Amino acid sequence: MNEQVDFMPGFVENGSVTSPAGFRASGVSCGLKKSGKPDFAMLFSEQPCNFAGTFTSNLFPAAPVQLCRERCASRETVRAVVVNSGVANACTGLTGYQSAVQMAEKTAARLGIEPEDVLVSSTGRIGVQLPMEKIAAGINMAADQLSADGGHAASEAIITTDTRTKTTAVSFEYEGKTVTVGGMTKGAGMIAPRMLLAKPHATMLCYITTDAAIDNATLGNWLEDAVDKSFNRITVDNDMSTNDTCLIFANGASGVKISAGNGEELFRKALVMVVQYLAKNMVMDGEGTTKMVSVEVTGAASEADARRCAKAIADSMLCKTAWFGCDPNWGRVLAAAGYSGATFQPENVSLDYDEMPVVRGGMDAGTPEAELVEVLRRNSFTLKLDLGAGNASHNIWTSDISYEYVKINADYHT
């Protein structure tokens, strides 16, 4: 590996969805958010893009999700995606679907491309129709402001209860040319994605751009794998959204063609770096989050058991409130493992918080509690549970639950 060191993927300073060549973006305010903050984003590629998407598996997919799925199935390339925040356009029936179609049509007309070249996303309150005059105004403003360094402006416009934007880019060299993968995401609540290829879910939205040339089927496979290693391993509140969407666009502007076995390893590594960075930042910016906990379950009898057990701990209200209170309370962790449905023998279970042993043989390992409290005070720590029942493992990134989470969600509406 040493001789390849210069070619390995690395983060781009101040990277965004417009870091890859040939992409332009913008973010504007069109009056959907009462605060007057940016609420409409546009991402445009100078060249046709191959693309793929993963979407919520919720049975109430929002209208824009339905439209994106159809385009994923029927189109070879697209050119643009427009995103509004403030209104989710979910549970809005035929009228909602027609609004999504019109949002694409108006964007296409303004950009001089085909309506089917445009994808749409919405995030915000469920059950409210899109105010189409505001959307139309947003489209015109956003088209006017498209720019090659508009990635950060776009990321400002897609957020809702997020406290900060989440954007990054990674580049690597292949056959003497630079390939860049950029991404932006939003989401702080209703976060428990379990997105499926061309069928996603949770209100997280993620847009990934690359200037590599890659065919749709390959993009889809690699995106699915990357999403499984990132967004599908995070949880804030175990509430899966109606709008979760992760789209990837590849416009080939770098002049580099990537395919299975040709630049595959570098590209997939870069892609996973981008999505894991975005996913972890979503958890750290989760509604009311004060710390991120990486729950790692090893020694499970099966991958399904490992996932089940990690998920039970990651979603346990009692674990999450104990983490908020910096309480090492390992009994709550074991209780969650015990009801998770995973199979194991209690006496074979070990637990560690970062470098500290907590449980050995299913009982207290004897580490002084004050030392465990120190670990809990960190902004981020790893909870390692070994079930002693096999060789399978799984990890999930989760957050604590604070007063602020309750406040945000009890007050969201008013």
Next chain:
Amino acid sequence: MNEQVDFMPGFVENGSVTSPAGFRASGVSCGLKKSGKPDFAMLFSEQPCNFAGTFTSNLFPAAPVQLCRERCASRETVRAVVVNSGVANACTGLTGYQSAVQMAEKTAARLGIEPEDVLVSSTGRIGVQLPMEKIAAGINMAADQLSADGGHAASEAIITTDTRTKTTAVSFEYEGKTVTVGGMTKGAGMIAPRMLLAKPHATMLCYITTDAAIDNATLGNWLEDAVDKSFNRITVDNDMSTNDTCLIFANGASGVKISAGNGEELFRKALVMVVQYLAKNMVMDGEGTTKMVSVEVTGAASEADARRCAKAIADSMLCKTAWFGCDPNWGRVLAAAGYSGATFQPENVSLDYDEMPVVRGGMDAGTPEAELVEVLRRNSFTLKLDLGAGNASHNIWTSDISYEYVKINADYHT
């Protein structure tokens, strides 16, 4: 039915576990709770009792749960149960098991009965060994104070984060004699029981007494059914405990023999009245609870779908925080139904909050929001979701999530 009206089960004023004939109980302080509040309860029957139990399905069953399961399998009758709060005796290994055995032995010696005639329960912090000197002192004091009106004192001693005791009794007449069923329960957090016969789970503890004579197998079957209609349908925080226990004792002191087809309907009705009363009161006294929501799902394709869907809504953090904030936010209810795994068509879904239509055909029913807010302000309301996919139904009683819940559980340890 009219001619039987005098015989129907009705609540006994100020009822408790000592309302049925032949039971004595007590509650004392032996120093397990730092507050000095009562922490040790004893329940004793003058005659041998038939009995049955349901217990947590958690893979880390507490030592007292293991002991109770063994006695349920091996004993025909028992005479007493002792319960300590403050320490759960869970994840305590062989030492913990031996402590549970000793707790029964010491009680038996003091009461002049066989060690195997005694059942034990513990609730409190996981992973801590029982301080046996304090337990021994508790046994002596509790034995001294046993009394035929000690049911309320016992219920004071079993509670932990509960703000009030939960006890009741129901009586009916059969063949000219009065039969009484009494009960007490504790539990405010780590409440998501799914107890199985002779294998229970959640820290809820429940003790039911009756002066009817009923054989163990019949008691077990009827208890299982009653638990399925009550405790297994409640949730506070979706965290199943290591200690959940529900025990029923039948001492025959009323002189009435009940069996399948002979007094069955009256007895089972009385039993369900007792456990549903206790279960609903547990939810209303859930940690930080400000309101109880009865989630009723109808029109499901299967009973499993109905349960899955009701459970997803009942455990949704976003629904629970919205209820706390009196926010009608029905989008969160539909989103939870959508990710629950139940099968249905979005356009066939209806939702009502008490008497108010909220969703029709998967979309806003048009009821003014102010009217929905009025329903949400009630101490208790029913959320009725019709999936329009079949004839199966299920209901779950759940609570909201408040700042207080977070406070209680972030501070529990310190």
